[in-house]
Amino acid sequence: xxxxxxxxxxxxxxxxxxxxxxxxxxxxYKATTLINFAQGExxxxxSFIAYAFAVDVGLPVIPAVILAMVMTAxxxxxxxxxxxxxxxxxxxxxxxxITLGLLLLINSVAGMIWGYDPRxxxxxxxxxxxxxxxxxxxxxxxxxxLITTIVLLVLLSLLLNRTKVGLAFRAVSSNLESAxxxxxxxxxxxxxxxxxxxxxxxIAGVLFVSDxxxxxxxxxxxxxxxxxxxAAVLGGLDSLWGALVGGLVIGMVESMLIGYLTFIPxxxxxxxxxxxxxxxxxxxxxxxxxxRRVERV
Amino acid sequence: xxxxxxxxRIYQTLGWLLLALVVxxxxxxxxxxxxxxxxxxxxxxxxxxxxxxxxxxxxxxGLGLLVGFNGQLSLGNSFFIxxxxxxxxxxxxxxxxxxxxxxxxxxxxxFALGVLFGIPALRIRGLYLALVxxxxxxxxxxxxxxxxxxxxxxxxxxxxxPDGFAAPEGVPLQEFRQGLSxxxxxxxxxFADGRLGTxxxxxxxxxxxxxxLTAIAIWMVKNLIxxxxxxxxxxxxxxxxxxxxxxxxxxMTKTLTFGYSAALGGLAGTMYAMAIGFVAPDVFGVNLAxxxxxxxxxxxxxxxxxxxxxxxxxxxVPVWTSQVKELPGVSERVLSGPTATAVLGIxxxxxxxxxxxxxxxxxxxxxxxxxxxxxxxMSPAAAAAAGPAAVPVDEAAAVAMMDRHSGHxxxxxxxxxxxxxVSVTTKQGSADGN
Numbered sequence: 048x049x050x051x052x053x054x055x056x057x058x059x060x061x062x063x064x065x066x067x068x069x070x071x072x073x074x075x076y077k078a079t080t081l082i083n084f085a086q087g088e089x090x091x092x093x094s095f096i097a098y099a100f101a102v103d104v105g106l107p108v109i110p111a112v113i114l115a116m117v118m119t120a121x122x123x124x125x126x127x128x129x130x131x132x133x134x135x136x137x138x139x140x141x142x143x144x145i146t147l148g149l150l151l152l153i154n155s156v157a158g159m160i161w162g163y164d165p166r167x168x169x170x171x172x173x174x175x176x177x178x179x180x181x182x183x184x185x186x187x188x189x190x191x192x193l194i195t196t197i198v199l200l201v202l203l204s205l206l207l208n209r210t211k212v213g214l215a216f217r218a219v220s221s222n223l224e225s226a227x228x229x230x231x232x233x234x235x236x237x238x239x240x241x242x243x244x245x246x247x248x249x250i251a252g253v254l255f256v257s258d259x260x261x262x263x264x265x266x267x268x269x270x271x272x273x274x275x276x277x278a279a280v281l282g283g284l285d286s287l288w289g290a291l292v293g294g295l296v297i298g299m300v301e302s303m304l305i306g307y308l309t310f311i312p313x314x315x316x317x318x319x320x321x322x323x324x325x326x327x328x329x330x331x332x333x334x335x336x337x338x339r340r341v342e343r344v
Numbered sequence: 345x346x347x348x349x350x351x352x353r354i355y356q357t358l359g360w361l362l363l364a365l366v367v368x369x370x371x372x373x374x375x376x377x378x379x380x381x382x383x384x385x386x387x388x389x390x391x392x393x394x395x396x397x398x399x400x401x402x403x404x405x406g407l408g409l410l411v412g413f414n415g416q417l418s419l420g421n422s423f424f425i426x427x428x429x430x431x432x433x434x435x436x437x438x439x440x441x442x443x444x445x446x447x448x449x450x451x452x453x454x455f456a457l458g459v460l461f462g463i464p465a466l467r468i469r470g471l472y473l474a475l476v477x478x479x480x481x482x483x484x485x486x487x488x489x490x491x492x493x494x495x496x497x498x499x500x501x502x503x504x505x506p507d508g509f510a511a512p513e514g515v516p517l518q519e520f521r522q523g524l525s526x527x528x529x530x531x532x533x534x535f536a537d538g539r540l541g542t543x544x545x546x547x548x549x550x551x552x553x554x555x556x557l558t559a560i561a562i563w564m565v566k567n568l569i570x571x572x573x574x575x576x577x578x579x580x581x582x583x584x585x586x587x588x589x590x591x592x593x594x595x596m597t598k599t600l601t602f603g604y605s606a607a608l609g610g611l612a613g614t615m616y617a618m619a620i621g622f623v624a625p626d627v628f629g630v631n632l633a634x635x636x637x638x639x640x641x642x643x644x645x646x647x648x649x650x651x652x653x654x655x656x657x658x659x660x661v662p663v664w665t666s667q668v669k670e671l672p673g674v675s676e677r678v679l680s681g682p683t684a685t686a687v688l689g690i691x692x693x694x695x696x697x698x699x700x701x702x703x704x705x706x707x708x709x710x711x712x713x714x715x716x717x718x719x720x721x722m723s724p725a726a727a728a729a730a731g732p733a734a735v736p737v738d739e740a741a742a743v744a745m746m747d748r749h750s751g752h753x754x755x756x757x758x759x760x761x762x763x764x765x766v767s768v769t770t771k772q773g774s775a776d777g778n
Contacts, residue, residue: 081471082471082474082475084478130693133697138745139417139470139471140417140745140746141696141700141746143471144637144641144692144696145693145696147634147637147638147692148689148692148693148696149693150689151638151686151688151692152685152686152689152690152693154685154689155681155682155683155684155685155686155689156686158681158682159682159683159686160681269482269630273479273482276475276479277479280472280475315483315486315490317479317482317483317486318486318487320479321476321479321480321482321483324475324476324479325464325468325476325479328464328467328468328472328476329464329467332467
C-alpha cells in the first residue's frame with residue numbers, strides 16, 4: 048500500500064510535467080494542426096535561460112522564469128514569422144522538416160552555450176515533503192507541480208475563452224479560411240499561438256528540471272518530447288484539459304509499469320509511452336477528449 | 345539534344361565511365377591523401393568515413409522509398425538500421441558467420457518488422473506516423489541495453505567486431521596501386537606511396553564489397569520504382585483516392601513499401617557493421633533518425649541519386665565541421681561545441697527554403713541551362729516553350745511535396761509550363777530516376 052502510494056506520487060509528479068509540455072503541443076496543434084517537433088527544445092532552452100537568469104545573474108527564481116518566458120515567447124514569435132509563415136499551412140511535410148531542423152539547431156546552440164555537463168537547477172518549490180508514510184513521500188515538488196499545472200490550465204482556458212485574442216485563436220483553429228474572411232489577422236494569431244506555446248513550454252521545462260532528483264542538460268528535451276506527445280495524443284491533440292489527463296495517465300503508466308513489472312527495466316519507461324501512443328492511435332485516434340476528425344480515404 | 349539520340353547516348357556512357365573511374369580510384373586516392381589543409385584547418389579523409397557513408401546511402405535510399413516515393417513520413421528507420429547492424433554483429437562475432445551470410449537473416453527479419461510496423465501505419469498517418477516512428481527510434485537504444493539482451497548485444501558498451509573482411513588471395517590490389525603510383529605526373533601527386541599494408545588492403549576490399557551492395561540496392565530500387573508496383577507506390581503518394589480508384593491495393597502497397605524500406609534499412613545496418621566494425625546503442629537513436637531525414641532532403645526527395653549525396657553529406661559534414669578549429673569571427677568555444685548538428689539543422693532549414701528539391705534537383709536545373717534534352721519527336725518550338733522547366737511529371741510531384749505554396753502535390757504541377765509540353769513529358773512517362 049505504501050509502495051502503491053509512493054508510485055502514485057511519482058506518477059503524478061512526472062505526469063504533471065508531461066502534461067504542461069503536452070499543453071504546449073496542444074496549443075500549436077490547435078492553431079496550426081502541426082506537431083511541433085522542436086517543442087521539447089523550446090522547453091529546454093527556456094529552462095536554460097531561466098537557469099542563466101537565476102544562477103549567473105542571481106535573480107530570484109520566479110522573476111527569472113518570467114523573464115525566460117518572455118524571451119522564449121519572443122524567440123518563438125520570431126521563428127514563426129521567419130521560418131513557419133512563408134509556408135502553406137496545409138502542406139505539412141516542409142513544416143515538419145523545418146521543425147526537425149530547429150530541433151537540431153536549438154539543441155546544438157544550447158550545447159555550445161551551456162555544454163553537456165548536468166547542472167542542478169535551483170528549485171522553484173521548497174525541498175522536503177508534505178507528509179510521509181513509510182516509503183510513500185508526498186514531496187512539495189509534486190504538490191507544487193500539480194497546482195502550477197492546474198492554475199496554468201485555468202488561466203489558459205480563461206485566456207482562450209474570455210478574451211478577444213483567445214476568440215481569434217479559437218476562430219483560426221476551427222476554420223482558417225472563415226477566420227480570415229471575418230477579418231481575423233491569421234498570421235499574428237498563429238504567431239501568438241507559437242509565443243504562448245513557448246512560454247508555457249518554458250514553465251514545463253522549469254517544472255521538469257526543478258525536481259531535486261533531476262538535473263538540467265541539453266539532451267533532456269528529446270525524451271520529454273516523446274512523453275509529452277504521447278500525453279497530448281492520449282488526451283486528444285486539441286484538448287487542453289485532455290492534455291492534463293493524458294499527462295497524468297502517462298506518468299502513472301510509466302511509474303506503475305516499471306514499479307510492478309520488475310522484468311521491465313527502468314529505461315523502458317520511454318517504451319511504455321510509445322506503446323500507449325500506438326495503442327491510442329489505433330483504437331481511438333481522437334484521444335480521450337479530442338474533437339472528431341473527419342477522415343476520407 | 346534529343347533524348348536517346350546518338351549524342352545523348354555518348355554523353356550518358358561517358359558519364360557512367362567517369363563515375364566508374366571515380367569509384368575505382370577513390371579508395372586509393374583516399375588512402376594516399378590522408379587529409380586536406382584549408383586555412384588553419386585539417387580535414388581528414390578516411391576510407392572508414394567513405395564506407396560509413398555508403399551504408400548511410402542505402403539507409404537514405406530506404407527512407408526515400410518510403411517518404412519520397414510513397415509519401416509516408418517515417419522517422420523510425422534508424423530502428424531497422426540498428427536491428428540490422430546488431431543482428432549482423434552478433435552473428436559474425438558469436439556464431440562465426442560472414443557478413444554477407446548474415447544478410448540471410450537480416451533481410452527477412454527487418455522486412456518482417458517493417459511490415460509489422462507498416463500495418464499500424466495504415467491507420468496512423470502523416471504527423472502521427474512521424475511521431476510514433478520517432479518514438480520507435482528513441483526506444484531502440486533502450487532495447488539494446490535490456491539485461492536479457494545485453495549478453496549478446498554488449499549492452500551500453502557496444503559490441504566490437506574484431507575480424508572484418510579480409511581481402512582474398514589473388515586480388516591484385518597491391519599491383520593495381522603500384523601501377524597507379526607509376527602513372528607519370530598524376531601518380532606522384534595523388535597515389536604517392538605505392539605500398540598497401542594488409543589492413544589497408546582489407547579496407548579497400550571491404551570498400552569494393554560495400555560499393556557492390558550499394559549499387560545492387562540502388563539498381564533494385566530503381567527497377568522497383570519503374571515497375572508496375574513502383575508506379576502504384578508513387579500513385580499512392582500523389583493521390584491516395586485516385587490510386588485506389590485505379591485499382592491500387594492501398595493497404596498492400598503501403599505495408600509492402602514499409603517492408604522494403606525496413607529491409608533496406610537492415611542492409612544499411614549490416615553495411616554499417618562491416619564499415620565500422622563496432623556497434624553501439626546510441627548510434628541508432630533519434631539523432632540518426634533525424635540525420636537520415638537531413639540526408640533525404642539535402643539529396644532530394646523522390647530521387648535515387650539524392651540518396652548518394654545525402655549519405656555522404658550526413659557523414660562528412662559532421663566529421664568535417666567538428667574538425668574546423670579556426671574560423672574568422674567565430675570563437676573557439678563555439679567551434680568546440682556541437683557544430684555538426686547545428687550545421688545540419690541549418691542545412692535542413694535553408695534547403696527547405698531555397699532548394700526544396702534538394703541538391704539533385706538543383707544540379708538538374710543547372711544542367712538544363714547548359715543542355716536541353718528533348719524527348720524524341722518533340723518539335724524544337726515545343727521544346728523551347730518547355731525550356732528548362734521540362735521536368736518529368738512524377739519528379740515535379742516529388743518536388744511539389746516540399747513546395748512552399750501548393751498544398752496538394754498532385755494538383756497544379758508546374759504552373760509556368762504550358763499545358764502542351766506537360767502532356768508531352770507525361771507521355772514520355774518514365775522519369776529517369778537516377
